[in-house]
Amino acid sequence: MNPFERDDLPGRLFIVEGIDGSGKSTQLDLLHKWLVGEGYLVVFSEWNSSPIVKGTTKRGKKRKLLSPMSFSLIHAADFASRIHDRILPALQAGAIVLADRYVYTAFARDAVRGVDPNWLRRVYSFAPTPTISFYFDVPLDEAIRRIMEGRPSLKFYEAGLDMGLADDPEDSFRRYQGLIREEYDRLVGEFGLVRMDATENLIRQQQRMRQLVEPHLNGVMRIEGQSLSDALVKARLRGRYVSGRQDVTQVSGAGRLA
Amino acid sequence: MTEVRFYGHRPPGFEEDTLPGRLIVIEGTDGVGRSTQVALLKEWLEDRAYAVLDTGLVRSELAGPGIKRAKQGHTLDPITLNLFYATDFWDRLERQIVPALRAGMVALVDRYIFSLIARATVRGVSREWMEHLYGFALIPDRTIYLDIDVEHLLPRVLERGFDYWESGLDFLREQDVYRSFEKYQAELLAEFLRLAEDHHFEVVDARGSIADVFEVLRAKVDGAVKGMEVDQLAAHRPADTTVEQARETEAPSA
Numbered sequence: 001m002n003p004f005e006r007d008d009l010p011g012r013l014f015i016v017e018g019i020d021g022s023g024k025s026t027q028l029d030l031l032h033k034w035l036v037g038e039g040y041l042v043v044f045s046e047w048n049s050s051p052i053v054k055g056t057t058k059r060g061k062k063r064k065l066l067s068p069m070s071f072s073l074i075h076a077a078d079f080a081s082r083i084h085d086r087i088l089p090a091l092q093a094g095a096i097v098l099a100d101r102y103v104y105t106a107f108a109r110d111a112v113r114g115v116d117p118n119w120l121r122r123v124y125s126f127a128p129t130p131t132i133s134f135y136f137d138v139p140l141d142e143a144i145r146r147i148m149e150g151r152p153s154l155k156f157y158e159a160g161l162d163m164g165l166a167d168d169p170e171d172s173f174r175r176y177q178g179l180i181r182e183e184y185d186r187l188v189g190e191f192g193l194v195r196m197d198a199t200e201n202l203i204r205q206q207q208r209m210r211q212l213v214e215p216h217l218n219g220v221m222r223i224e225g226q227s228l229s230d231a232l233v234k235a236r237l238r239g240r241y242v243s244g245r246q247d248v249t250q251v252s253g254a255g256r257l258a
Numbered sequence: 259m260t261e262v263r264f265y266g267h268r269p270p271g272f273e274e275d276t277l278p279g280r281l282i283v284i285e286g287t288d289g290v291g292r293s294t295q296v297a298l299l300k301e302w303l304e305d306r307a308y309a310v311l312d313t314g315l316v317r318s319e320l321a322g323p324g325i326k327r328a329k330q331g332h333t334l335d336p337i338t339l340n341l342f343y344a345t346d347f348w349d350r351l352e353r354q355i356v357p358a359l360r361a362g363m364v365a366l367v368d369r370y371i372f373s374l375i376a377r378a379t380v381r382g383v384s385r386e387w388m389e390h391l392y393g394f395a396l397i398p399d400r401t402i403y404l405d406i407d408v409e410h411l412l413p414r415v416l417e418r419g420f421d422y423w424e425s426g427l428d429f430l431r432e433q434d435v436y437r438s439f440e441k442y443q444a445e446l447l448a449e450f451l452r453l454a455e456d457h458h459f460e461v462v463d464a465r466g467s468i469a470d471v472f473e474v475l476r477a478k479v480d481g482a483v484k485g486m487e488v489d490q491l492a493a494h495r496p497a498d499t500t501v502e503q504a505r506e507t508e509a510p511s512a
Contacts, residue, residue: 050338052334055324059323066320067271067352068270068271069271069394073345073348074341077338077344080335081335113270114270116267119267119394122387126337
């Protein structure tokens with residue numbers, strides 16, 4: 001299928017964006033569990049995870065080969081591969097797709113590195129438009145505090161050390177995330193991202209997400225009778241030898257949040 | 259001097275307006291004799307004391323190994339493959355070609371962005387998207403296109419055998435390799451000619467013998483490197499040496 005010339009896709013695409021430490025992945029994870037618990041078929045895809053491309057990205061990071069443009073291009077390749085192999089087929093089939101970071105991550109990060117914004121938008125023009133894009137807005141200090149809590153050291157590109165903003169990784173990280181946050185602020189208006197207050201109580205954030213998602217779930221693909229946890233309860237088994245189905249087994253209980 | 263101009267926009271990392279080296283690109287379909295001619299040109303330029311960088315597709319430190327691995331599986335969709343190639347291209351432009359141009363060398367490039375654009379376009383990727391993607395590419399001093407038709411290309415390819423990708427077997431649904439190759443190359447060559455017109459290539463008839471093609475190429479390259487500074491002491495060879503003469507004089511010392 002040519003991704004540039006597709007008709008309306010029957011599936012639904014929900015994506016989360018935000019700087020590191022905004023709590024977006026936690027919220028997407030909660031949404032994921034809820035949707036699975038409700039019986040929907042959910043396909044999940046996260047940034048920088050294509051089995052075909054991520055080896056090269058890793059190589060580039062490890063050897064510090066990445067410049068602003070190669071950083072941008074290799075992430076675009078990774079994204080394209082996931083669109084083709086995972087996201088587009090699921091949307092064509094009418095399923096729900098959840099993506100942890102989407103094109104806006106590239107728009108924000110690469111623009112901060114001096115890459116031309118117009119060029120970026122056209123390069124990524126093969127990406128389907130999300131049903132809803134959530135932007136988790138968090139003050140810089142709060143995000144830094146959350147990140148620094150459980151992390152021994154920052155990686156080179158993660159801290160934006162390639163940009164020469166500061167020599168000290170923590171100082172560099174703060175400035176880099178601050179610049180990205182400014183870019184996100186612009187993108188919210190340009191692309192109509194839904195701004196979420198990421199300082200709010202976790203449960204309240206999740207309730208708001210579900211309220212916004214729910215109206216879009218009519219006619220979406222479901223999987224009936226495929227809940228492993230239901231089967232285990234019914235058969236009074238613990239599933240000792242069942243592997244590779246963590247998604248489903250973890251679901252029990254998560255659906256009760258809202 | 260190479261004027262620093264780009265097809266689309268100036269990418270981050272370029273400040274200067276001119277570079278002392280020369281960027282010379284040889285384009286053409288697979289089997290046309292590109293790499294042979296590039297090898298001859300390199301030797302000829304070096305004999306005349308020019309410092310030469312030669313580079314070609316999929317030779318970057320960053321993405322070269324990844325592309326080779328990915329292509330073995332035949333699983334890549336065209337968009338991913340082209341972004342992968344663009345990564346490889348940029349890495350070589352930034353870390354091989356431009357440093358060579360800064361140092362006043364002749365960068366002799368075996369296939370630039372045009373082979374990539376032509377191959378993608380015949381596979382159904384939007385031409386506009388491809389040309390936009392490569393908007394960050396430096397405009398060469400000379401882009402020389404080795405022009406050939408399928409009829410003359412066939413014997414050269416038959417000698418070494420058909421390649422899976424060069425025959426379009428990854429996307430054409432022909433009954434056999436021969437028909438697939440014929441159809442694929444015809445479409446590809448038409449695309450090259452369109453690019454040649456749009457981007458003002460210097461077109462060289464590549465149907466003749468290796469020596470004949472080299473003679474025409476040499477004259478074009480000579481025009482492109484005129485006025486460059488070379489180490490006069492090292493420039494011991496007269497400019498009009500033929501391939502055969504050059505080979506003979508080379509032999510004893512090599």
